[in-house]
Amino acid sequence: MSTAELGLPVDVPSTALFTDRYELTMLQAALRSGAAQRRSVFEAFTRRLPEGRRYGVVAGTGRVLDAVENFRFDAPVLDFLRREHVVDEATLEWLAGYRFTGDIWGYPEGEVYFPGSPVLRVEGTFAEAVVLETVVLSILNHDSAIAAAASRMAVAAGGRPLMEMGARRTHELAAVAASRAAYVGGFRTSSNLAAGFRYGIPTVGTSAHAFTLLHDTERDAFTAQVESLGRGTTLLVDTYDVATAVRAAVEIAGPELGAVRIDSGDLLLLAHRVRQQLDDLGAKQTRIVVTSDLDEYAIASLAAAPVDSYGVGTSLVTGSGHPTCSMVYKLVARAAGGEPLVPVAKKSMGGKTSVGGRKWAARRVDEDGVAVAEVVGSGAVPEDLVDRQLLVPLVRAGEVVGREPLEAAHVRHIEARAGLPLSATQLSRGEPALPTEQTA
Structure with a gap:
C-alpha cells in the first residue's frame, strides 16, 4: 500500500x-x-x-x-x-x-x-x-532481487516468522524499498520505521548491546526495559554470559517474558541450551529469536533448533549474493x-x-x-x-x-x-x- x-x-x-x-x-x-x-x-x-x-x-x-x-x-x-x-x-x-x-x-x-x-x-x-526505461529497471531489478532472497529465506524458515532488519547495511532509501520487497517475498515485519510509515508494514524492535552496556549491570538494563516496555518485551541475552542473562531475564520479567534474542555464537547449540534453561525456569512460552548475519543457508541449518523467529539484515538487503536480476x-x-x-x-x-x-x-x-x-x-x-x-x-x-x-x-x-x-x-x-x- x-x-x-x-x-x-x-x-x-x-x-x-x-x-x-x-x-x-x-x-x-x-x-x-x-x-x-x-x-x-x-x-x-x-x-x-x-x-x-x-x-x-x-x-x-x-x-x-x-x-x-x-x-x-x-x-x-x-x-x-x-x-x-x-x-x-x-x-x-x-x-x-x-x-x-x-x-x-x-x-x-x-x-x-x-x-x-x-x-x-x-x-x-x-x-x-x-x-521510463531506467526508472522501471532500477525498481524492478532491485526489488525483485530482494524479494527472491526473501522468498528463499521464507522457505528455509519453514513457517517461522522472519523480521527484516537490514536498514543499516544499505542506502537509506534502498532500505525502505528492501523492506517492502522483503514483505512481498515472505517476511512479516521490519525494523524500518520509514517502511512502516510509507507502506503499512508492521514494525518491530528490541534493544542493542549498547543499551545493556549503558547500565551498571545487565540486571539494571533488563529491569529498565521490562519496566518501560512490559513483560512481553524481548531481552538481548548475549552481551556477556548467555546462561546468566537468561536466568536474570526470567527472574526480572517472570515466566511472562516475551522473548530472548541471541545475536552471536553457535546459534544451534545456544538455542537448544536456552530453550532447556527457559523451560526449567518455568518460562515455557518465552520465545527465542536469533539474528547474527543470517542467510537462507544459516536459517536452514537451524531447522531442527528450538528457534521461534529470525531477524535478517545484510544478506537480505544485498539479495543474498545477487543484488540485481x-x-x-x-x-x-x-x-x-x-x-x-x-x-x-x-x-x-x-x-x-x-x-x-x-x-x-x-x-x-x-x-x-x-x-x-x-x-x-x-x-x-x-x-x-x-x-x-x-x-x-x-x-x-x-x-x-x-x-x-x-x-x-x-x-x-x-x-x-x-x-x-x-x-x-x-x-x-x-x-x-x-x-x-x-x-x-
Missing part, C-alpha cells in the same frame, strides 16, 4: 531525473527524425536467472506505478536540463508537457517469473515509453501511424539477443495443478492457456488501474510459490524450476 493509500501527508518529488542522459538525447533525436510518435512496445524481462536461483519473484510493481505517475518535468527539473545543455529547447518544451498516456501490462506483484518472462510490457509512443527493457515492436505493429529484436553477439513481438505469457500446469512450463508467445493464445495468462492491466490510457494493497502481493507470492514443483524450493544450485517455451 502506498503512502497516498494510507492517507499520509507526503511531498512526492518528481521521478523524471531517475534516468540516464541518453534516454533524453535519444528522445531529442527521435523528435527531430519524426519517429518519436511511432507506436511502440517495450518489454522488461531477464535472459537468465541469477546463478543458483530456481525462480524469480516480481517485486516493485507498486513502486513502478508510483514512479510513472510522478514522472513529471517540473520547472526545477527543466531548468537543470537547460543549464546542463542536456537537450535542446524543442525537446524541453515537449518534456514540459510530458504525461504517460499509454498502457502498461505486467505480471502481478508477488508472482514468480522465469527467463524470458515478459514481466512488464509498456505500450505507447516511442517518446513517452523510452524515457539483470532485467532489461527492450523495444520489441513498433509501427508508423495506423500501420500494424512490426516485431523488432536485437540480434547482436554474446548472448544479448531478444525475441521480437508483443507477447503474452501463461503457465501450463499438470493434472494436479502443479506448474510444468512458462509459455511465452506473440501469436494467438492456445485455447488451453487462455485462462492461465499471467499479464494483467496496470495502466490504461495513462491511468493507473492495477494498484493494490501490499498484503495482496504477499499472499500472491505464497500461492504462486506453492504452485511450483518441489525442486523450486531446493537451496542447492540448479536450473530454473520451469522451462520457458517460446511459441510463435
